[in-house]
Amino acid sequence: MKKMIVIVLTMVLAMVVSACSGGKTSTDDKTTNIEASKSAKEMAEQMVTEVEQPSLMELSPEEMEGMYNIDPAKLEDFSVRIPMMNTKSNEIAIFKVKDANDVADVEAAVKVRVENVMKPFEHYLPDQYENAKNHKIIVKGNYVLLVISESADELVKVYDSFFEKK
Template sequence: MKKMIVIMLTMVIALVISACSGDKSSTTEDKTTTIETSHSAKEMTEQMVTEVEQPALMELTAEELTNLYNLDATKLEDFSVRVPMMSVKTNEIAIFKVKDVNDVAEVLAAVKQRAENVMKQFEQYLPDQYENAKNHKIVTKGNYVLFVISEQADKLITVYDRFFEEK
């Protein structure tokens, strides 16, 4: 009985702390029309996970993308989405190259909904992973959208940014 009270009290405290912390997600945007890089989305995600260690991640297919993101893959010229192999981590890396820059807003909405879904999934499950999901990052560069959930999101974004600096 005491154990149950301690667990419930811990959950209430965690909920109060997380509610007071507010939304710490960050979104950075570059509103230019289209941007090019010589790398595919898959090459970029592979390089990112090579340089910045992440838990085991698996690549999503177009069908899985539709299921998890509720996003029509036909609107994308290229994409690479890596999600955890085991459901005890929230780490996720997604790069979308949108065919038409006018569809970027739709992709952003899908990404933001995905972030909400991950947070809800872990809210009562694993507090450390819930915090990780709350601190997700979204970066847009023209027709590219990057979504990252990671303790090392800033390092991953630094690697990502380099793909657009190359000449």
């Protein structure tokens, strides 16, 4: 009987720990007719206006393609903001994919980008490594969002406000 209780408690503890682990959260809403009320650039601008972030700079299509390995031709719209100084891991990236069949590829490229952000901070700045580890990736229809921030949950709330189901 004691053995059974220990097993059940161990299973419950394992579920609680896995539910509470940070980062790599992907909330999928595969409904393709979801449309944002603003452009990617307007969304990113409002997000950083409402939730204070370190100084971030906007990437050009060429810079985005180099950092994310995403062909800009696959995107209808995007906005990527990275830190001006390489002492922070904060990043906000919003991609509106033209073809729903390419959403998984864009999401995979975003996951690779997160790994690339984490690497230099692993031994350099542990707090920024933890920040990157606790990133958020959100998929809504043809939109893919990446947020790396201490305020990721607040940024996601602002992002969610741009969408209404049709």
